[in-house]
Amino acid sequence: MSATVHGGIGQSLGRKEDARFIRGKGNYVDDIQLPGMLYLDFTRSPYAHAKITGIHPENALKIPGVLAVVTGKDLDAAKLAWMPTLMSDTQMVLPIDTVKFQGQEVVAVVAENRYAAADGAAAVDIDYDPLPVVTDPVKALQPDSPLVRPDKEKKSNHIWHWETGDKAGTDDLLKKSEVVVHQDLYIPRINVSSIETCGCVAQFDAMGRLTVWMTTQAPHAIRTVFALVAGLPEQSIRIISPDIGGGFGGKVPVYPGYVVAVVAALKTGHPVKWVETRMNNLMSSSFARDYHISADIGCTKDGKLTALKVKTIADHGYADAAANPSKFPAGLFHIITGSYPFQKAFVEVDGVYTNKPPGGIAYRCSFRVTEAAYSIERLIDEIARKVGMDPAEFRMKNFIPPEAFPFQSALGWTYDSGNYAGALKLAMKMIDYPALRREQAERRKKGEFMGIGISSFTEIVGAGPSHTFDILGIKMFESCEIRIHPTGKVMARFGTKAQGQGHETTYSQILATELGIPAENISIEEGDTDTAPYGLGTYASRSTPTAGAAAAVAARKIREKAQKIAAHLLEVSPDDIEWKDYKFQVKGVPEKSKTMADVAFAAYTNPAPGVEPGLEAVDYYDPPNMTYPFGSYICVVDIDKGTGQVKVRRFVAVDDCGTIINPMIVDGQIHGGLNMGLAPALYEQITYDENGNIRGNSFLDYLVPTSMESPHWETGKTTTPSPHHPIGAKGVGESPTVGAPAAIVNAVIDALSPLGVTNIDIPIYPWKVWQVLHDKGVT
């Protein structure tokens, strides 16, 4: 029997952090109370586009407890009215003369309590002259469209054009393809809707040092941005991300509230807290998706894929405030060739300004991967249908085979490993696919609408290799610093920051396996820039592929040094020592051994001659490649002919995230991600009317699925380790969000396909299905 270490890799260790969370003992930004703390609130614009002709704060300043107001002109005097976005665009902190979207922060009010701040914000009178509004990116590209950003030299709502692939070759191959399907797809604007909204507390100490407790997924990057924008010495800034109640990409950007809270703290000399309301969050925090996709896919008449061409309009609102790697304004959308070896592919994306909130964040997907996976998996179903093949059979025929890895995609990615057919076979077995097809045939004879949808997606996570990936020039490495104390207990710090993922547990398990120290003897810290090593943060499923790798590599550095100390203790040469069964053993003499705890004690009390005392290491891990998790999902739906209601009867999700560190946490990640995939498929979207009024700024209208709407998720696993990751792990947090929407929508379209239906834009509300059924004379 091989040795084990308690809490090592592969064990479903209970989450260490839950000891505080389930008792309500977490420490979130809004839990922070400081002596003399003031509160910040904003007067927001009711208009989507308007000139500000006057600001009258007098009535606000008469309200007891209101101490100050801050306007765009105040900030402009300090050159802080504008700030850079992470995509090198600019966005307003507070407007000087024009508002660009409904709900935009216009005037900040600082008060002794949050009620006075809210009353003050309501009492500020602002005069506006409304301007024409454009909320449709297609209309925004027309020459007579209102200009959203006249401050830009280009004098156009077109922000950027990005393309990759072989345009001429793709066009040529599509022309030669025997079967071509064209499909327009819209992936609507949605909001991450974390349980905790955004907020911060800013405080200057007596020495002028700034501390900001902040809901940020990337505290180190934020510190650097603050230093660059505000001109503060970086060592005089401390960013602390305390516990965070969900991020999903929405807590990567810098929001005006953060900046104004710092200015207000400086102006008043008091700590200042700002916490968004739910409506504020839905109205003005960074959105996700909003991609208008037009695609052509080709294959031979016997169903062999040939070429893929995709044209996309990306609606960024009034500023491109996405958080993509610098080189990729459309994120990693060019993973859109998915699990298939296209001969040729071409993708182009155009970013567009509209009178909507800025953004374009990832929302639980690695930089536009959901948009890509949804598109390709929808297209695969449609072309399979046109060829007359079962969608499972079509996929099996076209998958990149396991022996082809590492595989170079038509759009330039090098996939590390995969076994797509294996995942789909397991999903088909779990759900008994042949029986479902037989049942469907029977039900169709009775006029019933039952659908089966497949999605065999490929993710791309773990940004990323420094030769390709940076944010504002900072390479996207990740870090881990390990210190083993004399008693053999471990403190490890990371540049990442969990928002519910369970890092304290997962990282402990990696270190337990690498160091031979039980997980309960390992403490994990993240989120404090004064103590943690520099890192780029947690988003895009990058923590395990990058920080997890840094943990393993740093631990191995410790083992190298520890081996010398162990040799000293065992009075043999280091070359005679081997790390086996979580101990340092004399080769061939297993009874002569030292544990890591023995070595740690010696490192402080009896270090080997010529070896520095102490036992610690740090690693800044620069991944050699991205990792490519994948999965196959199968969804079964039944449609009520009378109401158009879609019921998800079964959903089988087979994921492959490489080496699994904690199966229970992986399952939890998958369950959550599947719900966030169900959401845009059937429930969530934010739309705007012709005046720029947001529809979906409360949970009355923005339908976040609850346990009542969620089906029972059936999960399965295959394991195809990443060949370049130190422990073979790939990342999983976002895969289900990426893969689920297409499976659900494919099932709905499959159900309706006898009526000639080829697409319904998401979210598939009952009224949309009812309309189709009504138009086809069914109901």
Next chain:
Amino acid sequence: MKVEGQFQVAAAPAAVFGLFADPRRLLDCLDDPHTVDSVQGDQFGGTITTGVAFIRGTFRFTGQYTERTPGQSVTTKIRGSGLGSAVDATLHAGITPADSGASLAWAADIVLTGPAATLGERLVRTTIEKKAAAMFERARQQLEPAKPG
């Protein structure tokens, strides 16, 4: 949003015009609590406490008559703000003689923005229609002589 309607009243067109051309008399026809704080020439201003469904609060407004043709028509532009919301409206009333008095064809072009519009979206039209109906009923009471009881 465009809302329009017809209003028949047993009163002379000049009397109807007199009411609609006087902001104080016109606003007194509103059910909702209100003030008229200023009237200067074609311009007027005040407050009204109103709302859509549970979204209620006080709007500050300014108005301007852009056209007043005695006995025939009135056009007013109104801009208001409150509850983090804004309303911009153009109201037109055309008055024609009718057998038993006057007929008034009214039309309102209303742009409502902000939370009042978004949260109350489904209820805005019916709310405005209800409030308009109530306003015209009050106007009728003001214009028509009380019937002997």
